[in-house]
Amino acid sequence: xxxxxxxxxxxxxxxxxxxxxxxxxxxxxxxxxxxxxxxxxxxxxxxxxxxxxxxxxxxxxxxxxxxxxxxxxxxxxxxxxxxxxxxxxxxxxxxxxxxxxxxxxxxxxxxx
Amino acid sequence: xxxxxxxxxxxxxxxxxxxxxxxxxxxxxxxxxxxxxxxxxxxxxxxxxxxxxxxxxxxxxxxxxxxxxxxxxxxxxxxxxxxxxxxxxxxxxxxxxxxxxxxxxxxxxxxxxxxxxxxxxxxxxxxxxxxxxxxxxxxxxxxxxxxxxxxxxxxxxxxxxxxxxxxxxxxxxxxxxxxxxxxxxxxxxxxxxxxxxxxxxxxxxxxxxxxxxxxxxxxxxxxxxxxxxxxxxxxxxxxxxxxxxxxxxxxxxxxxxxxxxxxxxxxxxxxxxxxxxxxxxxxxxxxxxxxxxxxxxxxxxxxxxxxxxxxxxxxxxxxxxxxxxxxxxxxxxxxxxxxxxxxxxxxxxxxxxxxxxxxxxxxxxxxxxxxxxxxxxxxxxxxxxxxxxxxxxxxxxxxxxxxxxxxxxxxxxxxxxxxxxxxxxxxxxxxxxxxxxxxxxxxxxxxxxxxxxxxxxxxxxxxxxxxxxxxxxxxxxxxxxxxxxxxxxxxxxxxxx
Numbered sequence: 001x002x003x004x005x006x007x008x009x010x011x012x013x014x015x016x017x018x019x020x021x022x023x024x025x026x027x028x029x030x031x032x033x034x035x036x037x038x039x040x041x042x043x044x045x046x047x048x049x050x051x052x053x054x055x056x057x058x059x060x061x062x063x064x065x066x067x068x069x070x071x072x073x074x075x076x077x078x079x080x081x082x083x084x085x086x087x088x089x090x091x092x093x094x095x096x097x098x099x100x101x102x103x104x105x106x107x108x109x110x111x112x
Numbered sequence: 113x114x115x116x117x118x119x120x121x122x123x124x125x126x127x128x129x130x131x132x133x134x135x136x137x138x139x140x141x142x143x144x145x146x147x148x149x150x151x152x153x154x155x156x157x158x159x160x161x162x163x164x165x166x167x168x169x170x171x172x173x174x175x176x177x178x179x180x181x182x183x184x185x186x187x188x189x190x191x192x193x194x195x196x197x198x199x200x201x202x203x204x205x206x207x208x209x210x211x212x213x214x215x216x217x218x219x220x221x222x223x224x225x226x227x228x229x230x231x232x233x234x235x236x237x238x239x240x241x242x243x244x245x246x247x248x249x250x251x252x253x254x255x256x257x258x259x260x261x262x263x264x265x266x267x268x269x270x271x272x273x274x275x276x277x278x279x280x281x282x283x284x285x286x287x288x289x290x291x292x293x294x295x296x297x298x299x300x301x302x303x304x305x306x307x308x309x310x311x312x313x314x315x316x317x318x319x320x321x322x323x324x325x326x327x328x329x330x331x332x333x334x335x336x337x338x339x340x341x342x343x344x345x346x347x348x349x350x351x352x353x354x355x356x357x358x359x360x361x362x363x364x365x366x367x368x369x370x371x372x373x374x375x376x377x378x379x380x381x382x383x384x385x386x387x388x389x390x391x392x393x394x395x396x397x398x399x400x401x402x403x404x405x406x407x408x409x410x411x412x413x414x415x416x417x418x419x420x421x422x423x424x425x426x427x428x429x430x431x432x433x434x435x436x437x438x439x440x441x442x443x444x445x446x447x448x449x450x451x452x453x454x455x456x457x458x459x460x461x462x463x464x465x466x467x468x469x470x471x472x473x474x475x476x477x478x479x480x481x482x483x484x485x486x487x488x489x490x491x492x493x494x495x496x497x498x499x500x501x502x503x504x505x506x507x508x509x510x511x512x513x514x515x516x517x518x519x520x521x522x523x524x525x526x527x528x529x530x531x532x533x534x535x536x537x538x539x540x541x542x543x544x545x546x547x548x549x550x551x552x553x554x555x556x557x558x559x560x561x562x563x564x565x566x567x568x569x570x571x572x573x574x575x576x577x578x579x580x581x582x583x584x585x586x587x588x589x590x591x592x593x594x595x596x597x598x599x600x601x602x603x604x605x606x607x608x609x
Contacts, residue, residue: 036279069290083253090272
């Protein structure tokens, strides 16, 4: 199971990296979210994918899955959500002010 | 257990939260933010006294036993950085009162500033790897907003690059945490240190260590500094100064913490690589500083040279080198803030940042000129001033380890730094006076000189009174070189291994 997940996460990273290296700003933002999906899955996988009950003490299981990675992912998701929202609004503002979303045209110009 | 340890984190956080409500009353915002920073500085002084008397202070959040909860740890290294942060934040804030402008002040400048300080203090105090990530994000998200606050074209463009690079490096940070968790199964730094020492730092562990080096190197502008010159020249002066003084230093702090506390078993690989990266950083930064004829660019490249130099002390991994790094780190926090504020004032006065369009400012602004001169000498490390002692110790440390090349590069880049900053001084202040006082674009109001004067006084007194802080720096070095002190303080008598 871990092997399969690793391959999937690798795929996420490949696609994310490819998108980040592209020209359009929106594709770059998509790339960052795909990479962070990969990272979240990786945290889950790295906590081992043993079979066990969900980490709820009310459930009568002998073994439970590791709850720490789940808490970490929950934190990371929220942080990433905030940053992505900010990033999207900022790119909208940039598009309105500078009139382009092409990273080539966003290069430094001397006379500002 | 000591509840004072958490105060430097929660004081600015609470003050910031209160200020979010009172958006329009600027006077109140200024008062509260100054008070918060002052109280925070006062607390860190008390904390330093306690650490000196009783050793490392810890707080287990929620009273959970050490590896299970989040530990907040203050050793002398963190405490020194906390005090420097408080002082430099105070002066940047005083400068911001005069220069940031009503528009930004009414749109949450002060709350964001306080949240930035919260994140920085949290990173210095935390004893947990994931909590370090969260504090980094608190700091970074505040800095994203501060860098784009105002929304000029330049700021929008640079903040996009800045956010992108930091989102990617934060993902890598999580990646490194995930790998480390899979191998070691804990997140508490002290517990990590024990487990890594037990398991032995094999090649896989070293790889993870290098991944951490890349992550923190990106934050600290160590070798991966390509994002820094653009981002730091975009925001207004007071914000750029606090960025230059603090943000890269947090990355440096994290590198120091990880490579003295957790990954110190293979210095011939990791620390040598750190040394090489430091050398390349110094060389490239110095080339950049010499090459440009733009004040902002010269100053930002000087930030990069400083990072390389501090890291060289860590690479030597001797007590002399580390002591030098700590001296230089404290000096660098103050001097980078001072030099950015000075640069910003010059640009404000003349309306341009191009060196060949400015000349002869000394006639109308003698105090500004001589302050700049002192700051320039201090930046280069001329003896009576604060930059000197750190440079001597770092150079001696690298020579003791046998890294003669590293020490030599440090000395040569010092010359280049002196050249680059003297180029600014001679072009801006000497020569014929183009602009009379009336023709100048902005006015140097009296109060703007206070923070500059005080920061200069600090660099002079740090240089002359180095004996006074020697005891503290020595304790900090001892703490860094003996991970057992840290582990004992955090884990106490806890037998969990």
